[in-house]
Amino acid sequence: MIEYGITALQTKPSLFKEMTISKIVDKRKHQDIGYFISAKYKDMISSVLMEIEKKEKIAKLKQLKKHQDMEFLELGVDDGLA
Numbered sequence: 822m823i824e825y826g827i828t829a830l831q832t833k834p835s836l837f838k839e840m841t842i843s844k845i846v847d848k849r850k851h852q853d854i855g856y857f858i859s860a861k862y863k864d865m866i867s868s869v870l871m872e873i874e875k876k877e878k879i880a881k882l883k884q885l886k887k888h889q890d891m892e893f894l895e896l897g898v899d900d901g902l903a
Contacts, residue, residue, distance in 0.1 A: 822842055822843060822844055823840070823843045823844070824843065824844045824845075824846050825840070825843050825844070825845055825846070825857075826845075826846055826847070826848045827845060827846070827847050827848075827854060828848070828849075830845065837857070840857050840859060841858075841859045841861075841862065842856065842857070842858050842859065842862065843856065843857045844856055844857075845857055
């Protein structure tokens with residue numbers, strides 16, 4: 822995977838036409854900004870991205886449920902869900 826600096830992309834936007842899958846970094850702040858994936862690969866990875874998002878949402882909901890259960894436990898209330 823090729824890394825591109827954000828400054829290089831700002832000064833030469835035509836680089837996007839050459840890119841397939843690349844990492845975008847801010848070299849001044851030594852920080853990763855994100856990834857660029859060409860539209861021609863969208864169909865190939867969209868299902869994988871949707872699966873990852875689904876798993877992240879489920880994990881967040883489970884964490885929220887756990888937190889809510891702890892609050893109810895402190896209050897002595899049973900929500901009726903196991």
